[in-house]
Amino acid sequence: MSLAVLIPLFPLIGFLINGLGFRRVPKSLVGVIGSAAALASFACALSLFLNFSGQPEVVHIFDWITIGDFNISMSFQIDQLSLLMLLIITGVGSLIHIYSIGYMHHDEGFGKFFAFLNLFLFFMLLLVLGSNYVVMFIGWEGVGLCSYLLIGFWNKNTNYGNAARKAFIMNRIGDLGFLLGIFLIITHFGTVEYADVFSKVAEGGYESGDKTLMYITLLLFVGAMGKSAQIPLYTWLPDAMAGPTPVSALIHAATMVTAGIYMIIRSNVLYSLSPETLEVIGWVGTATALLAASIGLLQNDIKKVLAYSTVSQLGYMFMGLGVMAYSSSFFHVMTHAFFKALLFLGAGSVIHAMSDEQDIRSMGGLRKKLPITFITFLIATIAISGIPPFAGFFSKDEILAHVYEHNKLMWVLALAGSMMTSFYMFRLLFLTFFGEFRGTHEQEHHLHESPIAMTAPLMILAVLSAVGGFFNLPHIFGGHASLATFMEPLFAQSHIEAHAPNESTEKMLMIVSVIAALVSAAVAYVMYVSKKAVPEADGTETGLQKVVYNKYYIDELYDTVFVKPITALSNIFYSFVEFLVIDLIVEGIGKLVKGISGEARLVQNGTTGYYIFAMVISIAVMLIWGLRIFILG
């Protein structure tokens, strides 16, 4: 059996043990089993990666569905893209599993938590391993299920349940697009295997701008919008923070939400021939990056800030995809996985220390009590803000450079978003770790650094966030762009025109964006450290501030435009159409028959004379009918 099969198998086994044995497996063993499953997958993935020949390999497992000539096989594809994704998922996943042993230790649903986490890994691995769109779709919906289960993990809280449901349904809306995209692929190409579809496109003489490809790519992108939280389907992600913090780190930052980017990179052959779609993707990404960053400026919940930051960073990745900088986007997926997972885990460590407090207005001065958390959080903040030499700088600047070549306006907007990113991240950092402690005495008394199971993953991720950029060090710094070179074969069929800016432009762009980030950070320092400003209590915002603080009222808008009309329509159908139209007709027919027969019954009144009368009339009628020719002449 190929190693590839083992990779998703380990988490599946972990899920079965912890899931079926919930409350029976001893608590000390639960975390070990769950983490071991993730680590074993990581080991397999690493071994596959190290022994990778450079040639994509398809591992056939079984014929899943055969109808007529149409065949969907359950098979895995091992190539550059899936290998990298495997490493990120199992690597970051393992760290988060270990972290959860400490974080969730006191939870009564400990075993259930690990079971769901393993199940998530299983589906996520299926998603990236599948060698065709249908297997990807299975993983796609499967991670949606796990996301639902984990967001609503503390389902006794109704709001959390609502958040979970919102996430699932919004993702479902995106999934419909994906599904229709798959249907269109089947109709058009007669197969769903990546290799077959792409070679048909590459050899089929498709012109750039082909309408069918445009529809397919747009529909697939709708799926990506849902899973990767892009406008208009992004509102579920901030709400998804209802889940336990390790879940936010793993699912809603590092892995699942990047599935949309994975899908588009996977289908780059189709996208590269659909410039209209790429334009849409680029602008949706830009808008999302800006909108989410602006909301992030004013949020006071530590996880909400990070959530909007995730939405915004995902926007950057789509921006990169939109200008065909596929490997740059993927680079950002990777570095983002490191620093955003770190930020969430750090936030978790803070929340853990603060006895479940998430409002940064009640924090402050934590750097002394939580030194490891502070240092690692600082590294992550620098990394996400795009300050060299940490990971985020390299990946974001690569995207920005490509965007600059493509469209100057988009670049300006991206730079504005980047400034906001730096501001809200440093604001978060300063409010949480600097200044005086603003919480209650009880909380202050309780403050403590987290156990080693939690800090160890923080430290590892901090190292990765610091040096992650060197995986793809650009040529101007004497690097080899190793990641881009490694990924090159993936784009062989799509004939991407080189858009790399020349060196002097690249340097200029870098300097501009670094200055921008530093200025924002400095402004945040002045506001929140020097002036010790603390955001005001809820309800005191005015004007634009209020609109932004309330997330531009998008949730309310969706509620009015979609949810309420659908509910109203279903009530109309049920109370009006069903009873007053259909059943009234049905019963009307019944009553009519009853009424007619009730009248007809009276004919048979038992009077002999009446019957004779009727008989005579009838005979007369028959005679007249029979003799009508003679009568009428």
Next chain:
Amino acid sequence: MSVLSLLIFLPIAFSVVILLLPENLKGYFKWITVGVTAVEFLLSIWVYLQFDQHTEGFQFLVQKDWITLPLGSLGVASIDYLIGVDGISMPMILLTGLVMFIGSISSFEIGQKEKAYYALYLLLTGSVIGCFVALDMFLFYLFFEFMLLPMYFLIGIWGGPRKEYASIKFFIYTLVGSLFILVVMIGLYLSAIDPVETALQTGLISELEQVTPNLISEIQRLLAEGRLPSEQLVHTFDLRFLPDPNNFLPESWLHIFSNISIGGMGLRSWAFIFLLIGFGIKLPAVPVHTWLPDAHVEAPTPVSVVLAGILLKIGGYGLLRIAYPIFPEAASELAFVIAIVGVISILYGAYNALAMNDLKKLIAYSSVSHMGFVLLGIASLTNEGINGAVFQMFSHGILSAMLFVLVGVLYSRTHDRRINSYQGLASKMPVYTALTAIAFFASLGLPAFSGFIGEFFTLIGGFNSLYFPKWITGLGVLGLVLGAGYFLWTLQRMFFGKYWSRYEESLLVDLNTREKIMLLPLAILALIFGIFPNLVFDVSNQAVNELMKLFV
């Protein structure tokens, strides 16, 4: 006795046995029923295992002359006891075995008039199987009508407060539907002949063994030229001969070239529409579905299980077995309309489910929605769509049985199915919650469960169809979101949040062993068929291929 005959007559025989047993043995009736349905289930599995996927046509054929009546110039009437299975009926028979068995365990809740109940239940089992194996339309019709009788009483006697209304509504609705079918059946009978029997009758051959394809075309040629004397024509209900237009009398009403038309439509189109109405009521398709919610709400749990699990499938099965093969040209002409009806059923059922406060009614409307996919798949006239429809029927049989058993669990504890009577049940009934969640997710089409496969392929079929535009299927896809909406909303309202209920906590105990015995296998089967859908497709493929040959 052939295994198929055994499948039909074993339960009917035991139905009589139960009737004859004295009342003081009533404690045994349920065990007899469980035993008989268990044997039925095992037999159906055996048939499934013996079934050869690659053979064309019908297998396990049994043909016995039943009624042969010379009618002078109207020819000879021939009705056969003709049964057999193919890839379309095979999954249905397997499903019947399973659901009837689960239903019999669920029947333990019946606390009154056990003798009559179990006798009727077994009678129903036999007639349902009969319906799925009959290859003579008359025989089919006989079993089809025969099912009504036990169903009527099962709802009418053991049902809820409005049982009289519900049972009579069910009865009249279905009876009206079967009248439409009856009309077509008579028309077909008058129009078509059995070439083999006719050859015997005319003396072209003397023994059945002498039949060759050449001989049949010879007979058909003679028929077309009008050279066969009418008193020697053997009229038939044989569903194997009815799809062949060459077996139709040249001047008959339902002949392919018949140019009699009423209201601008040919008689054959009308005949097809009649069948569509008849089977559509059974399916049920909107707008002739309103008997279903009422019947479900009033029916006791096991009867709901059987009703949703199997009886609805006879609608889809009837279309595939009778309406489509015999009137292919009408089916393709009307594909657009049928697809629209399917999509309306999907959406309308889902919208209604969204508005429901009665859990059982919600599931009833979800059935309407899910059977809409069947109609859409069939209408598509594609391999994927029709295979998908067969699969969807099979899958819905498993899932709806599970859903109705789940409703029954709650009802048996509190006699209240209102969603807003409960909140946070997860903390009191964790196993029940887990199984409900599985059933809900499987029903809303989560991949890895059977529901996904059925919906996926009926939709692909619709999308690929040459007979109607893609936007129709595009609308149908919305049913998936609505499905997620009503199931998840219900899950949240009843099971999540803080615990609260109108009833005493002591009533809400978690599943007992009997309930687990019913629910766990269903959940596992939903998973198995979701992961290995070829278990059904391998069987149905060949038959659908043959059906599709009529549509080129």
